[in-house]
Amino acid sequence: MLSATPEPISPRSPRVSAARRLAKRNFRGKERLFLAEGPQAVREAAAHRSGGDATLVELFATVEAAERYADIIGEARAVGARVHLADEQVIEDISTTVTPQGLVGICRFLDTPFEEILAARPKLVAVLAHVRDPGNAGTVLRCADAAGADAVVLTDASVDLYNPKAVRASVGSLFHLPVAVGVPVEQAVAGLKDAGVRILAADGAGDDDLDDELDKRTMGGPTAWVFGNEAWGLPEETRELADAVVRVPIHGKAESLNLATAAAVCLYASARAQRASGGCRSVTES
DSSP: OOOSOSSOOOTTOHHHHHHHHTTSHHHHHHHTEEEEESHHHHHHHHHOEETTEESEEEEEEOHHHHHHTHHHHHHHHHTTOEEEEOOHHHHHHHOOSSSOOSEEEEEEOOOOOHHHHHHTOOSEEEEEOSOOOHHHHHHHHHHHHHTTOSEEEEETTSOOTTOHHHHHHTTTGGGTSOEEEEEOHHHHHHHHHHTTOEEEEEOTTOSEEHHHHHHTTOOSSOEEEEEOBTTTBOOHHHHTTSSEEEEOOOOSSOSOOOHHHHHHHHHHHHHHHHHSTTSSSOTTOO
């Protein structure tokens, strides 16, 4: 028997109004809260802590979703999140998806100071410079997580990490690895270089070929990949900051690769090189 509230929360509740406003960036920034929609994101949020505090602070769930995902409801309560039963209309009002899955969480901001990322001596980093599409940003974050990257950096010219579309596209990876936000690209590159990280700019017009880099065994050390806007790539001034500008070879007739696909190829190439004999990661490291 569910006991979050005897009746679904009223659509006119101040809690519903506050949750609805988190779809807007200025309100998210003011409250330092964001929305996590669907069972996967809410489950990951409930398991995450930032600075010793639980990341998930509030959860809205339809009765059907609360019964289907009783384990998530239990996890949310266990970390002290306030759980509200809500009818489908309330969930639709709060959610930013066309077909909500019955669970919408409210989470604390969880970005990591860039200085902490540097202090951890990262070996593989994805830097998103001038990435404006939230779906691309979230998908690259997911690729970085899958490739075993140590961190992601979003520059001040990139999209808001907490845009609901970016959160959805990360499919929970937002909660898995440190992410720094609002870092000027020059500061990001300089800091990573000082930490002994080689900077590779991914660009379809790059002078260096990814296959050649792998053949030369130059990718076994700490590496940061800089990814740009899908439509117009990296500005020349950003390319000039890198140690090398690398293109993913196109062996077939495709005109190009989209940003997320290119990022996955580059990050996995580095991950493989770092795990090979002589690389900076152990071949047995998980």
